[in-house]
Amino acid sequence: MFQDRRIGLALVLPATLFLLAGFVLPVLVLLSGSLQGPGGWSFDAYVRFFAVPLHQEVFWRTVRLGVLVTLTCAVVGYAAAFAIVNTAPSARGKLIGLLILPLMISPVARTYAWIVILGRTGLVNQALQGLGLADGPVRLLFTETAVFIGLVQLFLPLMVLTLVSALENLPADVMSAARVLGAGWIQTFVRVVLPLTREGLVIGGTLVFTGAVTAYITPAVLGGSRVLMLETLLYQRVSVAGDIVSGSVIAAILVVMSYTTNVLLRRIAAGRGR
Amino acid sequence: MIRLPWMRIGGWATLALVLLFLIGPFAVIIGAALNAGTVPAFPPQGISLRWVVAVFEVQSFRASFFLSVWLAVGSTLAALVLGVPVAYALARYPVPGKEAVRAVVTAPVVVPGIIVGLALLRHAVVPLGVPVMEALFLAHTALLLPYAVRVVAASLENLRPDIEEAAVMLGATRLGAFLRVVLPNIRNGILAAFILGFVTSFNQVPVSLFLTGPGVSTLPIDMLAYMEFTYDPSVAALSALLALMSLAVVLVAERLLGISRFV
Amino acid sequence: MTDGFLALSGLTLAYGGTVAVDRLDLAMAEGELVALLGPSGCGKTTTMRAVAGLLQPRAGTIRLAGRDITHVPANKRGVGLVFQSYALFPHLSVFENVAFGLRLAGTGRDEIGRRVAEVLAMVGLTGFERRLPKELSGGQQQRVALARSVVVRPRLLLLDEPLSNLDARLRLEMRSELRRLQRELGVTMVYVTHDQAEALALADRIVVMREGRIEQEGPPETVYTRPRTAFVARFMGFETCLAVNGGRLVAPDGRSLPLEGAADAPALAWRPHGVVLGRGPHTARVLGRSYLGQSVEYLLETDAGPVKAEAAADAPRFEPGTTVAFDLPLAAAARLESAA
Ligand SMILES: Nc1ncnc2c1ncn2[C@@H]1O[C@H](COP(=O)(O)OP(=O)(O)OP(=O)(O)O)[C@@H](O)[C@H]1O
Ligand SMILES: [Mg+2]
Numbered sequence: 055m056f057q058d059r060r061i062g063l064a065l066v067l068p069a070t071l072f073l074l075a076g077f078v079l080p081v082l083v084l085l086s087g088s089l090q091g092p093g094g095w096s097f098d099a100y101v102r103f104f105a106v107p108l109h110q111e112v113f114w115r116t117v118r119l120g121v122l123v124t125l126t127c128a129v130v131g132y133a134a135a136f137a138i139v140n141t142a143p144s145a146r147g148k149l150i151g152l153l154i155l156p157l158m159i160s161p162v163a164r165t166y167a168w169i170v171i172l173g174r175t176g177l178v179n180q181a182l183q184g185l186g187l188a189d190g191p192v193r194l195l196f197t198e199t200a201v202f203i204g205l206v207q208l209f210l211p212l213m214v215l216t217l218v219s220a221l222e223n224l225p226a227d228v229m230s231a232a233r234v235l236g237a238g239w240i241q242t243f244v245r246v247v248l249p250l251t252r253e254g255l256v257i258g259g260t261l262v263f264t265g266a267v268t269a270y271i272t273p274a275v276l277g278g279s280r281v282l283m284l285e286t287l288l289y290q291r292v293s294v295a296g297d298i299v300s301g302s303v304i305a306a307i308l309v310v311m312s313y314t315t316n317v318l319l320r321r322i323a324a325g326r327g328r
Numbered sequence: 329m330i331r332l333p334w335m336r337i338g339g340w341a342t343l344a345l346v347l348l349f350l351i352g353p354f355a356v357i358i359g360a361a362l363n364a365g366t367v368p369a370f371p372p373q374g375i376s377l378r379w380v381v382a383v384f385e386v387q388s389f390r391a392s393f394f395l396s397v398w399l400a401v402g403s404t405l406a407a408l409v410l411g412v413p414v415a416y417a418l419a420r421y422p423v424p425g426k427e428a429v430r431a432v433v434t435a436p437v438v439v440p441g442i443i444v445g446l447a448l449l450r451h452a453v454v455p456l457g458v459p460v461m462e463a464l465f466l467a468h469t470a471l472l473l474p475y476a477v478r479v480v481a482a483s484l485e486n487l488r489p490d491i492e493e494a495a496v497m498l499g500a501t502r503l504g505a506f507l508r509v510v511l512p513n514i515r516n517g518i519l520a521a522f523i524l525g526f527v528t529s530f531n532q533v534p535v536s537l538f539l540t541g542p543g544v545s546t547l548p549i550d551m552l553a554y555m556e557f558t559y560d561p562s563v564a565a566l567s568a569l570l571a572l573m574s575l576a577v578v579l580v581a582e583r584l585l586g587i588s589r590f591v
Numbered sequence: 592m593t594d595g596f597l598a599l600s601g602l603t604l605a606y607g608g609t610v611a612v613d614r615l616d617l618a619m620a621e622g623e624l625v626a627l628l629g630p631s632g633c634g635k636t637t638t639m640r641a642v643a644g645l646l647q648p649r650a651g652t653i654r655l656a657g658r659d660i661t662h663v664p665a666n667k668r669g670v671g672l673v674f675q676s677y678a679l680f681p682h683l684s685v686f687e688n689v690a691f692g693l694r695l696a697g698t699g700r701d702e703i704g705r706r707v708a709e710v711l712a713m714v715g716l717t718g719f720e721r722r723l724p725k726e727l728s729g730g731q732q733q734r735v736a737l738a739r740s741v742v743v744r745p746r747l748l749l750l751d752e753p754l755s756n757l758d759a760r761l762r763l764e765m766r767s768e769l770r771r772l773q774r775e776l777g778v779t780m781v782y783v784t785h786d787q788a789e790a791l792a793l794a795d796r797i798v799v800m801r802e803g804r805i806e807q808e809g810p811p812e813t814v815y816t817r818p819r820t821a822f823v824a825r826f827m828g829f830e831t832c833l834a835v836n837g838g839r840l841v842a843p844d845g846r847s848l849p850l851e852g853a854a855d856a857p858a859l860a861w862r863p864h865g866v867v868l869g870r871g872p873h874t875a876r877v878l879g880r881s882y883l884g885q886s887v888e889y890l891l892e893t894d895a896g897p898v899k900a901e902a903a904a905d906a907p908r909f910e911p912g913t914t915v916a917f918d919l920p921l922a923a924a925a926r927l928e929s930a931a
Contacts, residue, residue: 055493055645055665061502062421066429069410069473073432077470080447081439134346137339149343151582156350158574160531162548163567166555167353170360170368170564177356177370207350214346268440270534274552285442289537292446305443313438490678493645494736496665497672498692498743508691512682 085309088302103303109287113307115198116284120267123205127213127262128255130206132243135217150218153211161208165275168204169195172276196278204272209265213258220254221247256323264312284308354571360561361568368561379565389566392550396530399546403468404476404525408518410469411476416510418477419484420492437474441534444470449538464539464546471535472525479524483517484510516584523581527574596621596779597642597747602651604637604803611637613803614651619796621656624773624780626790626811628826629800635783636675638800639749642781643672655747671745673753675783677736679724685711685735686720692743710738713768715761729756734765744776751783766793787827791815799823820929821858829860830899831919834930840919842896843930848873848919856926861919863888863901868909871918877911891917 091098103109138149156164171177172194182188194200228250232242248255273283282290284304292301356370364374383389414433417423436444444467452458452466487510495505511518536546545553555563595618604612612634619625627635640646642653644665652661660668680688686707693703711717714734724732733756740748753769754762770793773780784790790797791811798808799822807814807823818824821832833840835854839847851872868889875891875898882904889909891898900917909915 055496055502056420056489057422057647059422059424062417062423065413065417065421066423066433069414069477070429070432072410073435073470073473076448076452076466077439077444078432078435080451081443083451084443084447130342130346133339133342137343140336140339149347151578152347152351155575155578156354158527158578159354160548160551160567160570160574162531162533162551163357163570164353166551166563166567167357169555170356170370171353173368175367175369207353210346211350264438268442268534270442270537271548271552275555285440285534288442288446293538298450301446305440305446308440308443309438312440316438487681488676488678490674490676491680493643493665494672494674494678494680494739495691496645497643497670498739499666499695501666504695509680509682 081309084302085306088299088306099299099303103300108282109300112282112284112287115281116267119198119202119205119283120263122202123209123266124259124263126202126206127210128259130210131213131217131258134210134214135221138214138218139221146218150215153214156207157211161271162275164208165204165271168200168207168276172200172203195276196280198277198281200276201273201281201283204276205266205269208269208272209262212261212265216254216258216261217251220251224250253323256319260315260319264315267311267315268308354568357564357571358568360564363561363564366560368559368564379561380569382562383566383569386554386562388545388550389547389554392545392547395544396547399464399468400526400529403465403472403529404522406465406469407472407476407525408480408521411473411521412480412518415477415480415484416506419481420489433477434474436470441467441471441532442537445535445538453539460539460541460544464536464544467535467539468529468532471532472529475524475528476521479521480514480517483514483520487513519584520581523577527577595619596623596656597781598652598654599638599642600652600654602638602641602653603649604634604641604646605649606637610649611803612641615803615805617798617805617808619779619781621779622773622777623795624770624782624793625796625798626794627781627783627798627800628785628787628790629806630826631785633800634803635800636751637803639672639751639781639783642747643670643749644668645672669746671740671743671748673736673740673748673750675751675755677724677732679732679735679739681724684721684723685716685727688724688735689739689742691739696743706742707738710742713741713772714738714765730758730761733757737765737769741772745778748778748780749783750780752785753782754789755785762789769793787815799826816925818860818925819927821860821927821931824860824925824927828862829925830863831866832858832860832927832930833895833919834858840895844896846895848893848895851918852921854921854924854926856928858927858930859919859921859924860927861898861924863899865920865923866891866898866900867918867920868900868902868915869907869917871916873917873919874914875917876914877909880909880911889915891915893917 088099089095089097104113138146141149169176173179174191174195176194178194179188179191182192224247228246232246237245268285269283270285270289273281273286274289277283277286279290284307288301288304288308291297291304359370359372360368361379362375362377363369363372363379364376365372414429418426418430423429448458448463448467453460453463491509492502492505495509496502500508531548532546533548533552536549540546540549551563551566597617597619599615599617602612602615603610615638627638629635637646641648644660644663648661652659654660655668655670680691683691689707689710690703693706698706707720708717711720714737716731716734716738719727719731724735727735733753737750737753754765757765766789772778782790782793794811796808797811797814799806799814801822807819814823815827818827818829824832833842833848835841835850835857836847838850840850840859841847849872864886873893875893877889878892878897879890881888883901884904886901886904887906887908889900889902891900898917
């Protein structure tokens with residue numbers, strides 16, 4: 055009954071055409087703009103973009119924050135996921151609900167909380183001064199640390215959730231078996247758990263890294279114009295300076311980063327898993 | 329699994345810290361929202377609802393809230409109308425160029441939202457005169473389509489194709505079989521896709537960044553703009569209200585469909 | 592073969608590049624019950640799906656009641672199909688599953704209630720109306736699937752191993768219910784089964800399929816007693832099939848036994864109980880013995896390879912490992928047209 059290719063085609067056509075015309079085409083035109091030089095195709099725009107020290111700084115900061123946030127989420131994620139998997143199933147459902155909740159809340163609201171916590175008169179500064187650890191307000195907002203904290207809070211749930219489902223799929227006895235065979239906890243983790251949950255780690259890692267690298271709200275609110283990341287720089291170049299060329303260069307960099315992370319990590323997961 | 333007492337305690341401690349880090353800030357927001365003073369502060373300096381009331385008096389918040397709601401409902405519905413047939417066709421029919429279709433349909437996932445907004449502004453709104461509102465709607469629909477396809481595909485996976493054949497053998501048309509035996513069985517998946525789509529669109533910032541202008545602004549964009557110039561607890565109050573709204577959505581969705589399966 | 596109530600001619604069915612059914616011809620009279628028999632993967636389900644209209648043939652035609660229905664959509668053929676996999680609607684109760692076709696046909700409420708109750712009584716599921724399919728056992732689901740197809744009174748009913756999941760007693764009961772139903776409604780049926788006993792008991796005619804073709808067809812008794820090929824013979828319980836060549840009985844691997852007497856067929860076949868044990872011109876080693884209740888089955892290693900023999904339970908026993916005399920009497924042999 056399901057043999058007719060024409061029906062298959064008719065069903066996918068509207069969405070495919072919609073996305074080709076309304077999404078793929080405009081994005082490609084925008085990206086191709088970054089490769090246009092005075093005399094045809096060239097990397098001119100890229101050379102000129104990276105010639106600005108600020109742009110280099112923003113590029114490396116974005117990569118650095120992406121990597122740090124991903125590593126932090128992975129380490130904390132494993133610890134939290136182990137703890138969750140070890141609870142009774144009924145509690146597990148509630149804990150997972152608690153992890154999903156922040157994902158559903160507006161990132162603007164989530165980021166705004168850190169202003170109240172890290173601001174000049176915020177919770178942390180009150181505590182520091184109350185304990186006599188600082189004389190005046192310490193500057194916490196508009197630092198890379200603030201952006202880092204905001205990003206970890208934003209993306210940690212994604213990592214924990216993927217690791218929980220990876221750990222749930224672990225054969226129940228492998229950890230005990232490894233322990234019985236005399237492996238230490240660290241050895242068990244490195245030799246047994248890590249290889250068996252690699253796929254989950256890679257999926258979670260991809261989500262976190264691409265999410266962090268392409269974040270807008272967190273650097274905009276917690277970094278301001280002092281701690282720019284690629285997306286905030288893009289917005290600034292385009293809407294403040296009207297510099298479309300730099301905009302399309304950043305756009306291309308972001309797409310390439312996001313795409314290669316997806317492809318690369320997927321290959322790692324597929325190629326060396328199991 | 330072998331569990332030692334110290335691991336157990338360590339596990340609970342880790343979990344408590346992680347949850348404090350993830351959920352704690354919302355307690356702070358709610359505290360700040362109930363602040364009686366004129367700057368957002370936690371712990372609050374006296375309890376009052378004045379800033380919560382104030383939120384409803386800000387004209388632009390009201391307008392952008394309704395715009396965001398309509399945008400979220402409209403683009404989610406559009407994404408489902410376009411996406412459900414794709415998920416269904418990919419699950420049931422031979423589709424010419426299947427991999428290409430898959431690639432196009434998942435493309436919005438790998439393209440950061442801000443770029444979609446910029447591309448549409450530069451190559452649709454400006455040269456073709458597409459109204460900003462339409463462009464916004466288009467961008468949100470494109471963004472949500474991959475998720476709609478994926479969530480619906482996941483629920484189709486558990487449904488055997490032979491029940492549609494059985495329906496046809498009993499006299500149903502293809503469409504009738506879809507409506508009578510497929511739709512009721514993937515209803516939860518579609519509802520989950522709707523809720524996730526709504527939340528994603530409603531909270532979306534980067535896609536909308538370049539596509540808002542005078543008179544056309546979404547709530548989160550408005551909040552960002554307001555925060556830039558004003559430092560009073562009304563954004564805290566609004567954030568708290570949004571957090572409570574999300575909490576309600578999650579609770580209802582979990583009760584209704586166990587939405588955690590679809591995230 | 593173009594006349595008859597149902598006529599398949601030159602029917603070729605394929606999945607992509609693999610041909611599952613190859614130029615099949617079959618004609619059936621109205622009210623006839625044909626059993627389609629054959630090993631797994633021979634194309635039984637595929638043939639049924641084509642007749643049902645769920646699979647478009649690569650070549651050939653299907654005629655029903657004098658009309659070419661090759662290109663008629665499945666929902667307009669008036670053909671019922673009981674799926675091998677049941678294919679019950681998971682979100683509908685037993686009652687609604689059965690009522691599904693009637694509702695589509697716009698049958699009135701009272702009549703739906705009456706007919707559903709009637710057919711559920713027939714399959715022994717009265718009282719299960721409100722259950723969901725997942726709350727039923729495999730056999731109960733199978734009976735709902737049967738009831739659902741029968742209740743709309745199709746002109747032609749295709750049943751794909753409809754009783755395979757039932758226990759022996761229920762199966763016998765359902766078998767006779769089906770037969771009664773078929774007589775009462777005069778519905779034409781194609782009945783797919785692996786079970787030769789079921790085919791023999793139910794069918795007016797048996798069609799044995801092999802690799803997408805019809806190997807032999809005929810009345811049950813003919814197919815049972817006079818298989819034409821070794822393939823059909825094995826299906827009908829002739830476990831030992833040997834070619835006749837130069838006065839010897841030759842196994843496929845070339846080993847042979849002398850043939851006592853002259854045979855006028857290219858191959859001969861014996862059922863286990865046709866093999867005589869304890870006397871005869873040949874000897875064999877007993878490889879194994881199994882007790883079957885009424886009889887005892889022996890596996891012999893002979894000069895022409897393994898041979899299955901059956902003796903009455905009260906006959907003297909032979910121990911595994913010993914040597915025993917045996918005979919392959921011509922009188923008990925089926926004469927085959929082909930050793931393949
Ligand atoms: N959807 C399909 N795609 C490709 N090949 C198929 C498909 N369905 C069946 N086949 C092949 O067609 C041949 C006939 O299959 P069919 O299902 O008709 O066998 P069957 O006689 O019903 O077997 P069984 O007794 O096991 O149900 C087999 O070789 C099978 O592998
Ligand atoms: Mg079959």
